[in-house]
Amino acid sequence: MRTLFVIDKKDYNENGTAFVRPSVRGIIQKDGKYALIHSLKYDYYKFPGGGAEKGEDHTATLCREVLEESGLVVIPSSVREYGLVHRVQKGIDSDMFIQDNYYYFCDVEEEIQPQRLEQNEAEEQFVLEFVTLKDAIEANERHDHGEKAGNERFECIIQRETGVMHMLEKEGGKKRFSPLLLTFIPYAVVLLFGLFCAVHGIDFLWSRSYGFDGFFVGVMFLSIYLSPLLAVCLIIQLACLARKIGLFKKIQKKKFGIAVGVICAVAVAAMALYFLAPEIETMAEKHRAKSMLKKCDEVISYNESYQRVDGILGIEEITNDSILIDYDKKKVAFLMHNDHDEYIEYELEKCENNTITRIAQQYDVQAVVPLDSPGITLTAYTREAGYRHMTAALVLETHDGVYYKEKLEKDGDGAYEFLGLRDSDFCVYDDAEYKAQRMLKYCDANIPYNKDEQVDTIFGITGITNDTILIDYSTDYGYSTRKVGFLMNNGEDEYIEYDLSQCSETTLNGINQQFEVQAVVPLDSPGVNLTTYTSGGENSDLTAAVVLSTEDGIFCATKIYVNDKDKNLDLRGSEYYVYNEGY
Secondary structure, eight states: OOEEEEEEOOOSOTTSOEEEOOEEEEEOEETTEEEEEEETTTTEEEOSEEEOOTTOOHHHHHHHHHHHHHOEEEOGGGOEEEEEEEEEEOOSSSSEEEEEEEEEEOOEEEEEOOOOOOHHHHHTTEEEEEEOHHHHHHHHHHSOOGGGTTOHHHHHHHHHHHHHHHHHHHHHHSOOOOGGGGGGHHHHHHHHHHHHHHHHOEEETTEEEOHHHHHHHHHHHHHHHTHHHHHHHHHHHHHHHHHHTTTTTTSOHHHHHHHHHHHHHHHHHHHHHHHHHHHHHHHHHHHHHHHHHHHOSEEEEOOGGGOOTTOBTTBTTOOSOEEEEETTTTEEEEEEEESEEEEEEEEOEEOOHHHHHHHHHHSEEEEEEEOOTTEEEEEEEEOTGGGTTSBOEEEEEETTEEEEEEOOBSTTSSOBBOOSOTTSTTBOTTSHHHHHHHHHHHOSEEEEOOGGGOOSOBTTBTTOOSOEEEEESOOOSSSOOEEEEEEEESSSEEEEEEEEEEOOHHHHHHHHHHSEEEEEEEOOTTEEEEEEEEOOGGGTTSOOEEEEEETTEEEEEEOOOSSTTSOOOOOTTSTTBOGGGTO
């Protein structure tokens, strides 16, 4: 314990006898005032306490002496050190009187017991009073203490008690830094970030916000990111406020602090989990991926453009997106890098032919993966164009049956899984046959031409036996557009598709001046006509521009060929070919 100060009167014989008895005294504060013992007879104040008995520890002495002098019941768990005053002077029955006076902060119970004063204490008329240090110091230093005045032993007591009061007043008057202030730092950071965003802007909803909008968005973003820390700060602040207004006065300070600490620890743990959850999830995924990699029958790499030399999920054997297949348990897993390393595993159920038929009718083929024995193929299905990069179903065909997993929803929110098949060697969405099948399914009009070039089928599509123009006036699967496709047999089956953009009369005049009309195809409503243009001369067989004129506007694609090998639509034999007819 620290020494506050020393009182040494130097009025004793150092080589003589000495009487040593330590004392223990309590510093009890309540609402800015201190519990002090007031001697009504001699008008002075002192801290409650007294000498320690032989074999008695300080806490026991403090509890006993405070109860006897003041009637206050000390809470033992609240006792905490303040300091000691070393006192040496001439003794009454000995050459030296040595006393270490130990001062302790402590809390007391609300109920006050009767005093148990000794005879000399009763004669001095000790009473308990709650007074300010200023009033107690003034009474000790300026008031008349009657017959006690001038007594050396009494003057030492006054010097000791008043000295401790002065130190408490001095230290209590300092503007101490309160740890509670630290809890307001995160709020200040949030506000400063909001001001920074107000001045410099912040990206939000595909635009940059400034001013009040930027301030609001910045505060919102950082508050969400720091929400666990803000929650901890709020708990501490509310707890301190509740204590201040007296809601938890009956709870000991120490116990109250422990309770708040436990709550904060739980909040900190929650915050740690909040930030560590992705890492924990990654570790769990890595464990599952390694287990599957160890047991699976086949590993198939895809999306090699996303190759990761350091391995996916830290697995050195997997350096690019891979499909893992376990034929025995009929499991299919995807180990990939979609913005971050990810592992997704599916258990497949056996199905009948009618289930496969229903899936084929409901979804479009996204990828067909050839497998080694005992697997034959793994087919991934996607749901129409708006979801073309997402996988909606998996079908595994083996020698012992067909197994499937349908509705591959991400977190059950209706959005399908992005398994990264778009750029794989197995993706068929962008293949001409697949696009032709799909365009034929959704188009508003299909118009045959080049009837002299009739074949059995084109791409094996029933009903398409000669070159055909496919036109989609507007689509409703995720976006609105105008599309024109040409399904034809130029030596081999071919499909060419164009997305048309809306153009002005100026653009149309420019096309008419630069190119020559090749064919004009009349359309049913809502189409008016489709006009193709050629640059003439040696390139009169090639189509240079397509213009779709409808009731709601003109849509075009220009310069759709670069050389004589590109986009030969072979419209010469069609009934719409007008290049040599002076159109």
